[in-house]
Amino acid sequence: MATPNQVAWQRPTIGSHAGHRARAWLRANAALLLVSPTLIFLSCFLVVPYVNMLVMSFRNPSTTSVFAPGYTIGNYTKALTDPFYLGVLAKTIAFGAVTTLVCMLIGYPVAYHLARTRARFKGLLYVCILSPLLVGVVVRCYGWIILLANNGLINNTVKQMGLAPHGLPLMYNAFGVGVGLVHVFLPFMILPILSAIQSIDPALEEAARSLGASRIGTILRVVIPLSLPGIQAGSILVFVLTISAYVIPVLLGALKFKIMATLVIQLLIDAFLWPFGAALAFILSASGAAVVYLFIRVTGPLMKGLA
């Protein structure tokens, strides 16, 4: 036991006072040790690389090295004034919008069915909806290649039956890429809509029906308006994922169908135009964000009063 005298004798100097404080702080915030490895990891390998890429997009281009000394906004002005890049950007956004719309049209009935079904194999249906996400992108695309390729299953069958002697152009174009993208992003549309519909009280539908609304009228005027938040969330997800998709356009479009993400990677990896490619990548992200913002502004008023 320390007597008061001993404690006075051991009165900490300034240095150990600081140490004491640090130890006290650590004891109070020991839990920080749990998150600090992750924070360090993400700072080093997420924040710094993205900042580095942003800086890269303002660097001077060079023909002998990946970039020259000095900074410029020339990469952005070049991309935003060249009709070729603007055209690819417009095509990418339009393609994203169409893919989103198709996902919505296919996804909504599926989500409605799953939300209201009383089938015993509901869990199995849920796994089916998730299945595209759980299988690797190359495997999935390979399945579509078997089906859609020029000498694939569908074309061989069609040729054998003499329906189209030269086969149908199902791959290496917008159609093939669209099929692949709708397939993998459908779950991202279905799941938010599913949870939105599940939160609608079925009594509301029964009330509309008993007041004389038809089945379709009930869906159009009660269920869909109440599930708009789910539709909005799903649409944003699918749109953002589509305009930045890279692997599927490469595998099913084979570089004959050019959209922004494939173009950016081509510029970066094959042409080594790092500053310009980085600028294009940020232009794509900013355009996507602008479209999402507009979409939220337009759909927001429709959802007034909904949580």
Added chain:
Amino acid sequence: MAMPADKLRARVTRTMFLGFVIAAYCFLLLPLVIVVLASFNAGELLTFPPQGFSLRWYSHFFNSAPFITSLYFSLRLSAVAMVVSTLLGTAAALYVVRFAGKWRDVLRLLIVAPLLLPEVLSAVALLFFFYSIGLRKTVGALVVGHVLITLPFVFLAVSSVLYNFDVSLEEAARSLGANKFRTFRRITLPIIKPGVISGGLLAFIVSFDLFAVSLLLKGIGVATLPIQLFDYVTWDFDPTAAAVSTVSIAMTLIMVLLIEKLVGLRSLRF
């Protein structure tokens, strides 16, 4: 007179609706079913109707050195990525759910960010970064890329379990004399174990199937299974690729069944 017509119309609408939903499920499953069927097909080319049952493409696969090498490499890489992200993600989830104050939402957004950002853009950013620090195209860079992408999955799986965790259980253990470490080992860990395991398995699946990150960050002469498969599909059209794909689907299926058994797929919220 009006009633039967109405009923008929309702029945037709209902049948059309069900038909549409069934068609949508077929669309979702079609490429996977085709790949599995093709792998057991005896013929050289994929034709309809199939030409009989055979396992020859599986023996092609298991006798092909590039495929087996890349399979082992992928398994090792995914195992390392799984262990690292499970450790990081579980600890981070414990902090964010239990201790984080006003920074909780910021932290959660930061940790989930790799999931929200385009995978290929993150891969490019990492490529630039590793180039500038001179670690381009090393196995370490590949591991970092895989951990970055799989970390959010562990984090989300563990935090969804933690949110339903009854803290009074820990308080009871503490008041009965258990120290912090013992409380964690005997109370907290067993309760969050399903979340940790399913998060880890999910991280393994995601890492095993990762393509864009591996393509940009891998060293020369190194190939993960998806990259090897991609190379093969680009040049060859024979069903060896289908056998490889089926093995990979089967692995995923086993993992998914494990997750379903442990916690139920529906508890994974994204």
